[in-house]
Amino acid sequence: MNLHRRCVSLLIHIWLFVIMPASINAQNAQSDPSQHATWAIALHGGAGSLPKDLPAEVVARYRDGLRAALDRGIAILKSGGTSLDAVNATVNALEDNPLFNAGRGAVFNSAGYHELDASIMDGATLEGGGVAGVKQIKNPINAARLVMEDRYHVLMAGDDADTFAADRGCATVDQPYFYTERRWKQLIKTMSSMDLEPPTSPAYEVPSDQNLNDSGEADTGETVGCVALDSHGNLAAATSTGGRTAKRYGRVGDSPILGAGTYANNKTAAVSGTGIGEEFIRHSIAARVGMRMELAGESVEAACRNCLEEVLRPGDGGLIAVDRTGKIFLGTNTPAMSRAWAHSDGRLEIAIWESPLDTASGTGNEANSR
Numbered sequence: 001m002n003l004h005r006r007c008v009s010l011l012i013h014i015w016l017f018v019i020m021p022a023s024i025n026a027q028n029a030q031s032d033p034s035q036h037a038t039w040a041i042a043l044h045g046g047a048g049s050l051p052k053d054l055p056a057e058v059v060a061r062y063r064d065g066l067r068a069a070l071d072r073g074i075a076i077l078k079s080g081g082t083s084l085d086a087v088n089a090t091v092n093a094l095e096d097n098p099l100f101n102a103g104r105g106a107v108f109n110s111a112g113y114h115e116l117d118a119s120i121m122d123g124a125t126l127e128g129g130g131v132a133g134v135k136q137i138k139n140p141i142n143a144a145r146l147v148m149e150d151r152y153h154v155l156m157a158g159d160d161a162d163t164f165a166a167d168r169g170c171a172t173v174d175q176p177y178f179y180t181e182r183r184w185k186q187l188i189k190t191m192s193s194m195d196l197e198p199p200t201s202p203a204y205e206v207p208s209d210q211n212l213n214d215s216g217e218a219d220t221g222e223t224v225g226c227v228a229l230d231s232h233g234n235l236a237a238a239t240s241t242g243g244r245t246a247k248r249y250g251r252v253g254d255s256p257i258l259g260a261g262t263y264a265n266n267k268t269a270a271v272s273g274t275g276i277g278e279e280f281i282r283h284s285i286a287a288r289v290g291m292r293m294e295l296a297g298e299s300v301e302a303a304c305r306n307c308l309e310e311v312l313r314p315g316d317g318g319l320i321a322v323d324r325t326g327k328i329f330l331g332t333n334t335p336a337m338s339r340a341w342a343h344s345d346g347r348l349e350i351a352i353w354e355s356p357l358d359t360a361s362g363t364g365n366e367a368n369s370r
Contacts, residue, residue: 046222275317
């Protein structure tokens with residue numbers, strides 16, 4: 001009997017002082033995912049040929065814009081929020097910044113107005129949505145998310161896409177909202193170099209108080225995108241753009257197309273592209289990254305490098321990606337790609353020119369990039 005009592009007493013002590021505290025600690029960790037789980041986020045402000053001799057204050061504005069957008073996503077992921085909300089909010093910040101070719105500051109088409117494209121994809125469900133050629137939506141990525149959440153279609157285009165999003169509460173603006181002087185100068189320069197007659201003025205009246213020549217440079221800021229892994233293990237990707245300068249009106253690039261410019265799958269990675277959209281469409285670049293990972297067993301770095309070095313031509317563009325373990329890749333085959341990334345282990349970097357083909361999955365070799 002004494003032995004039985006001793007065994008019971010021992011079991012009670014084990015329960016009270018070993019098992020129950022461990023269970024409570026585990027429950028507390030689960031209630032605060034940021035304390036125990038990996039999250040990661042990366043963004044790009046476009047691949048291209050951003051000149052290295054930009055004035056220091058202009059470079060600082062670019063870096064500040066990248067950091068402000070990154071901080072939006074970090075705040076959501078740190079609090080245990082979803083990757084979908086993080087990429088949405090990050091792209092919103094870039095769309096609102098006239099330095100980049102998305103939302104305010106979008107490039108002009110050949111007819112002298114703006115047509116905007118965007119897409120978003122949820123890696124947990126493979127649901128996604130895109131809009132193409134919208135003209136009145138302040139933040140096209142929000143319209144793309146509405147298409148995704150409606151779940152009846154994947155891609156909507158033109159005036160009806162504007163109407164669809166506006167009817168569901170998306171903020172709308174008139175075309176002059178997107179205007180910047182430098183984008184107008186960029187259109188004239190580009191069309192002249194193509195031996196085309198540029199429009200004599202934008203296709204709308206520019207307000208007399210408009211003063212948004214933020215950099216004084218013509219060829220600055222391109223497509224924007226974001227990829228993220230949240231503390232619940234879910235991936236998401238989002239991409240937004242004004243397209244190519246002097247594009248024929250009605251042209252649709254890769255950014256609103258799932259599998260071309262945007263892709264996310266919890267089995268593999270979340271991917272966002274930037275560059276010559278026609279090439280990303282022809283080669284299904286964003287989905288190709290995921291397929292190489294799933295079918296060939298490649299790492300996210302190897303899959304992205306194959307696309308950039310073996311499939312796309314030099315100068316075609318760049319990629320950002322994060323895999324399901326939190327490994328990040330950021331790379332381009334162009335002279336520059338403004339980019340930033342952060343990880344739950346405390347690493348955070350911002351870069352524009354250095355290490356054009358880079359990875360953040362190992363030692364963080366962008367640590368000294370500026």
